Every structure is written in C-alpha cells, then in structure tokens.
Amino acid sequence: MASRGGDRALPTSAASGAAAAAAEEMEEGGEEEFGFSRNYFLAKEIGSASGKRSAARKLSDIDLVDEQVLRTSLAGIATKHEKEIKALLKRYKDLYPRWLFELRCGFGLLMYGFGSKKVLLEDFASTTLTDYGVIVINGYLPSVNIKQVLITMVEVLWDQLKVNRKCPPNKSKMQLPSSSQTIDDILSFLDSQISTDNDGFICVLIHNIDGPALRDSETQQHLARIACCSHVRIVASIDHVNAPLLWDKKMVHTQFKWCWYHVPTFAPYKVEGTFFPLILASGGNAQTTKTALVVLQSLTPNAQSVFKVLAEYQLANEKEEGMPVSTLYTKCRERFLVSSQVTLNSHLTEFKDHELVKIRRHSDGQDCLYIPLSTEALEKLLQELV
Template sequence: MEPNEIEEDEFGFSRNYFLSKELGNSGKKSGRKLADIDIVEEQELREAMANMEQKHEKEIDELIKSYKSLYQEWVCELRCGFGLLMYGFGSKRTLLEDFATTALTEHSVVVINGYLQSINLKQVVITLAELLWDQVKTQQKTTSRSLVKDQQPFNTRSVDDLIAFLDGKNQDDSESFVCVLVHNIDGPGLRDSDTQQYLARIAACSNIRMVASIDHVNALLLWDKKMVHTQFNWYWHHVPTFAPYKVEAMFLPLILAQGGNSQNVKTATIVLQSLTPNAQSIFKALAEHQLAHPDEEGMPVNNLYTICRERFLVSSQITLNSHLTEFKDHELVKTRRDSDGQDCLYIPIPNEALEKIIKDISQ
C-alpha cells in the first residue's frame, strides 16, 4: 500500500472515531440532581470523626520527638534570614505552636490562622508594627539612648507604609525579629493572589521572619519564582505528623454533611461549572433579577427570553427551553405562579448563597 493511501486510511479512521463519539453523546444529558447527593447531619458526622481512634500512637510520638530535636536548627535558619515552610501529611498546628512557645521565647510571635474563611490582613500588619515598635523602644532604653519621637498611630497608616516600617532599619540587633506563624498559608482565607503578594512582601521585611505550613496539593501554584526564592526565601521541611485536622476542619463545610447554605453553594456551583458558558450566563441573568427584585414571585419566562436575546445568549425560545429543562432537572430552577396566574421562574436558594454562587462561577 502506498504511503498516501495509509495516511488517508488513518485520517478516515480518526475522523470516524471522533464523529461517532460526538454523535453518540449528542442526545445524552446528565440525570444527576442536588437531591440525589446522600448527605447526613453535620453534627452527626463531626461526632463520628471525633470518636475515630488514632492508630500507631507510639510511632507518631517518636516522630514528633524527632522534630522537637530540630527546634534549635530551625531557630538558626530563621536568624540566617530564611522562612520555614512545613509540609507533609497531617495537621502541623500543634507542632508549630509548640515550636513557637518553646524555641521562640525571645521573640514576639503573631499567629495567622489561614484555615479561617476570612482574615483581616491589615490588622495583622498593624500588630506586627506595634510589636516591632515595642522592641525598638526596649532596645533604646537598654542602650541609654533617647527615645525616638512618638510616631503616627499605626492603625491610621496604610498597609504600604506599615510594610515600609517593618522593612526599615529599626533595630541594632540583626538577630532580633518578629515572627509570623501562619497555619495553612494556602488556606481559604489567604489563597487569593493579592493576599499572597502582601504576605510575600511582609516575609521579605528585614525585621520579620515567617514560619508557615501548607496542606493543599496545589499550594505551590500560589507563588512565582521571585516569591519562593527571594521574598519568602523558604527553607523546606518535610514534617508529616499524621495528626487529624480537627481544628482546621471545624471552620470548613463538610462535603458529606448537610450544611445549609454552604452545602447549597458548593453543590450548585459544581453543577453550574459543568454546564456551557451560555447556560451559566442564562442562570446569572435569572439570579441577578431575583436578587434585584426579592419581593417578586419570580421572573416570567418571556422576560428572561427577552434579556437573553438582547445579550445574544439564545437564538430562539426552543434554545432557552432546553437550558431551562436542564436547570429544572438539576433542581437549580423551579416554576411557580404569581398573583396574576402567570408562570414564573425562581431559584430555590437564599439570596446570600445565590450571591456566592454567582461570584464563584464568574471567576
């Protein structure tokens, strides 16, 4: 057989293969619904987790003792200007707090709990500046030098000004610093790009040292090369503790538990993200109307169709109906009659949760 004939046969085979796949799936649609998710009461699930017995306690205790023997090495690394990044399976919260209370007694320590849903980063920077200022005044007293004039209150200054103060030459002792201890620097309260940039700038300050833990599998995607090697200047330590994430998990909605609005947001977002961009935009149009008119029974189908036509989301009523059918199949949208007897569409999710869903699918 000639080479050209072989290439034509291979092309025809591949084309027919993908064509059959496309035709075979064209008539299918997902039958999954939110109500199909088998969930239990959150309190019941948490009690079951609390009663789980820990295995290999003796071996784990020996492992933790081996980490404690490294405390002085870790302090030396901080004094040399490195930041400590702890990784490995298991919660490192207890280990890091023990390190801070036993090996960093000569230094001020500020703790950031990254596993919380929201964190006031400016307040953290203000606290760091106040602690550093206290150290400066203490040094001036011990060296019999006149005190620096009182500065502008830190809570009235911008974050950039505060970071500049933390990076200034404020102390005579280069080994004196304020330590920032960050539990789960990859946690939900710190995961956005702007926050990570500010944390990197704080870690790069001459009077600051950072000790942090990571647990998310994609944590390294938070940083670029400059942040890792220059600003954070991480010294990596593999410290698996095999400890349960009891405290950290208290502030996160459990996937298998009935968590009210949090669970509705999670499951609805998962379903919407599996749909086409046009379908998501149609859902957002309905959601925006519902948020803007909370006292109405819903949105008439004709009104939704007009908006979708204006935004070039659908070309016909049939197209819109197919999207609405999919929404109804997943129980994202329901229909009810208003006081005039007109069928209206509404989303059976509280407005607060609905705002969160729109934000999630818009990212």
C-alpha cells in the same frame, strides 16, 4: 474402475470425515461464540438500563446525615498508634534549636506532610520563640484581613523594640500606620522606618499558607513582601498537594527563603476542617455555592448573564415565589442576551439539568423559575461570578 472408485472413495471419505469434524468444531465454537455474544449484548442492555436509572438520581436525592451528627461521630473515633505518634513528635522537638538558628539566619520555615501541624507549630512558638513577638495567621479561615495583620505586625514589632530599647530615639514618637493607609504604605513603613537589628525580628506563624483565603496571587505577593522585611520571619505549613505552584522561583529562593521540612504528624484536621462542609453531611451551603460557581464558569458568557438576571430578580423580590419565564425572556431580550424563546429554553435546560434552577407553580397557575440557594449564598455567588 473399481480400483479407481476405491481410490477415489478413500479421499472422499477422509474429506467428508474432516469436513464433519470441522463442522462439529465450528458448531461448538459457534455456540460458544454465540453464547458470548448473547451475554455481551445482554450485559450492555442491562448496563444501559441501570445507567439510565442511575443517571436519574442526583446527589440531592441521597439521604445525607446531619452535619452535627456526623461531626460528633467523627470526634468519638479513638486515636490509634499514640505511642508511635508521641515518639515522632519528640523527634521534631529535638529540631527546635535548629529551626530557631535558621530563623535567626534570615530563612523561613515551611512544614509539609500528612496530618495537622497546628499543635506542632504552636508548641514550637510557645517553647522556643519566647524572646520574640509571634503573630498567628489562621489561613484555613474563610477570610483573612491582610491589612489588619500588617498593622498588628507593626504594633508588635514596635513594642518589642521599645522593650529591648532598640528603637531609635528620634523615632520613638513616630506615628504608626493606620487602617486608612494602603498595604504598600504599611509594607514600606515596616521595611524601612524601623530598626533593622537582626535580633529584633517578629515571627509570623501561618497555619495553612495555602488556605482558601490566602491562595490567590495578590495575597501571596503580599506575604512574599512581608517575608522580605529584614525583621520579619515566617513559619508556615501547607497541606494542599499543589501548594508549591503558588510561588515562582524568585518567591521561593529570594523572598520566602524557604527551608522545607517534612513533618508528618498524622493528627486529624479537627480545627482546620471545621470551616469546610463534610461531603456526606447535609446543609453545606458553601459547598453548594462552590459547585454552582464551577458549573456556571463552564457555561457560555450569555448563559452566565441570563443566570445573573434571574439571580438579581430573586434577590430584589425575595417574597415572590419566583420569576415568570415570560418576565425573564423580556428582560433578556432587552439586554440582547437572547434572540428567541428557543435560545432561552436551551439555557434553562442546562440550568435545570445541573439543578441550578428549578420550576414551581405560581399561585396564578404560571410556571416560575427560582434558584435553590439561600440569599447569602446567592449574593456570594454573584460576587464571585465575574
């Protein structure tokens, strides 16, 4: 019996020792796992709390720098790698004869690459295109009048042909197109009524053909038709990463006939950037309008219509402190935009969350709604909000 008990005692002892070791290991692992879990939930709790705090802050709460001060500081930044940049531009100048040859063959030149290409293109025009009329279009400007550009093109080309005595005698007294004519009429005149001598072309130099004022489909179609004219050549630059998406295969190969050149200059966009508000600067009405437009376009058509009612009221009553909520509700009900006060409140909540609409107390004690945009910015927003 003793031996049996001894026989049984050994495995029992071993088992208990193994169990104790396992328990100790589990305890240590448990403590480690518990510590990890505790730290995880503490981090989540702190993150949630900080997230709530950060969500309460808005871009308008940040103390931004005055735009003029920021631009002055940027202008004072010293240029680096001047020798390397000059050597790079010298290599591009060696390409001028080739570029002129391609223009005379009927192709267009499209320059892309990092850095402003304004100085490079204007240097090419002033040194190599001296025998041809040159018209410069600054596509980075907020607005460009394509019709006026076309009229100027006709006048420049007509004068050039007269100087070179290549104008047909029977057309020397022909009346040139005026601003009262349509763009199609001017394009037809430009393409068919003037001599088609290959040497009698003018060059249209377009800085940023992908600029905000030129990147819509209709304008690009007009520019493509201009490029098709036998006595017009286009030299353009692009900087937007999605600029090639402006054109289809026909426009690229048949109309513009682009010869692509990678010409990074690493020059700052000083002139081009003048018309765009800086992100870290205050007072950017254009950027505010663009942001408001993006937010409104993401809302439902009913919500956009409610906003229009408020905007139109604000423009018609500039001297008032705002539009009473009850007045807005009445006008929206009359136009069948909302069916109840709850629906209107849901729209107003969205507006307030995105800072499109704010509330202030009227002199008679009632809450009034107003849009924190200038009159000019609000008018532009209503024009673009279709």
